[in-house]
Amino acid sequence: MRLLKDLYQVAGCMYGVHENIYAIRTEEGIVLIDTGLHRETYYVIRRNLSYWGLDQQRIHKVLLTHCHYEHSGNCYRFEAEKADIYIHAAESEAIRKGSDRIAEYRFFGCEPYQPVQTCISVNDGEHIKAGEYDFEVLHTPGHSAGSVIYKLHMEDKTVLFTGDTVLADKLCREGMVGWTGGTDYEEHQYMDSLKRLADMEADVVLPGHGEVCMKDGGRLLNGTFLRARLLLTTQPHVNINTASMFR
Template sequence: MNSTTIPTLTGCGPSSTINQLFSQFGSSGKMPAELGRWLNDTKAQTVEPYQAFDNVYYVGICWVSAWLIKTSEGPVLIDTLYGEFTDQLIDNIKKIGVDPAEIKMVLLTHGHFDHVGGVSKLKALTNARFVMSEEGWKEAQLDAKNTQGKPNAWTMPAPAATDILVKDGSALTIGDTTFHAYMTPGHTWGTTSYVFDVKEGNNTYRAITIGGLGLNAIDSPQQVEAYIQSIDRIKAMVKDTKHPITVHLTAHPFSNGQIEVQNQLKVRQPGQPHPMVDANGLLEQLATLRANAVERLAVEQAQIKK
């Protein structure tokens, strides 16, 4: 398939085709019409919720993740989706037997609409504490403000007194689960990644939701440099000898083949390795992301020299 071929998407996946379309978007700065159509196709975006680990459920859509983690004191949600897809999220949460009103905490990765566009709707349903970096809140409010009067307008409330402006290294404990927050700027300046334990039977694995992977909102070489530093930091966490990260609960399912992994989970037999416990796969993904960022850094630096 040559670089000018525009692939067609008829449902959720495959990941390779979605990645190709996003690559074309990133290199040209213009969204391919096929990608724009697919992103707004409610049927294509619909994903039935599924259990990834004993305490982790996927409740998102095809192109954007939302993860629900059950703790001994109530559920924790990662990201809110946006628009009508937040309604799908709410339905998915109900399908796994959870009342959205019971959610104790909502962890927000960064201020882009696809991850936080549903905050207002969820705040009306739950007394959960919403968690994001201070810079992330600012980015979200600015992005929302800039959409007013446009067809894609959305709103982002200011953090309430009960919400948490998370800082690097913060530990947030709900029942038997502690969520560690790390500032990983690059995708945006306010991007936060979350690390916590997931369980299957007697096994416990350390997982991460990397707050942002794309280079689609870059405003300077310094931001790309920050991205590279964040990738290196996460790589060190994966290679940590005491508590290595081995599971990537991705923010976008197509980015690491999670779309295909969910099908592997359906046919997995007892005793077979868990397909999401894959430190080597995560390291390979990080290496690719870093290489792409190094190329982007050269482009950004060259533009300044002109």
């Protein structure tokens, strides 16, 4: 689905997979936001790139919002196609070693996680240049230690790729928080990250799952913080320890 002139959604619920993947066409090649879980999602991405004529350019960069399996599972496939893989420094080791921080245990029956050989570590406030576009890295730990949001200015709009830090309901009326059961989930950090985002100006919010929100992004960010203050601080959550499950 084409969202803006150079911005496309190439995987998501409408295509039969639960993870949202975005592609940005630039002068130097395609930038992917996240990679999806497994081979089936990879084929969905490839079919949609072909449909929009984006397969005429190579995938130059993959920007990961965080290391969890359904966001990084196909990294090794795109790395084999010569794409550079970017991830926050706190999680670069996870995708290179396939540690339990990948949360592979959430997807029983999937192919084993395939680590990447090399990746480029990024930190808060850094910028990733891709042709005419500039992606600013916003470190938003909490959902995972290395969760980030990528901020992009396009067509006079501020676009945020929020991964699982900020999700949205079906009509984009309310913001929602991501899964709170990861091995490195940290509630206080998550609340601090959401508070940082609460007053941020944004037009378009593109989460890692569910609905894409093409307007009133700032209202959604603020609403997510307010909702999290109610839910995260009053409802218990369980962190899953993979060591006790599989070793």
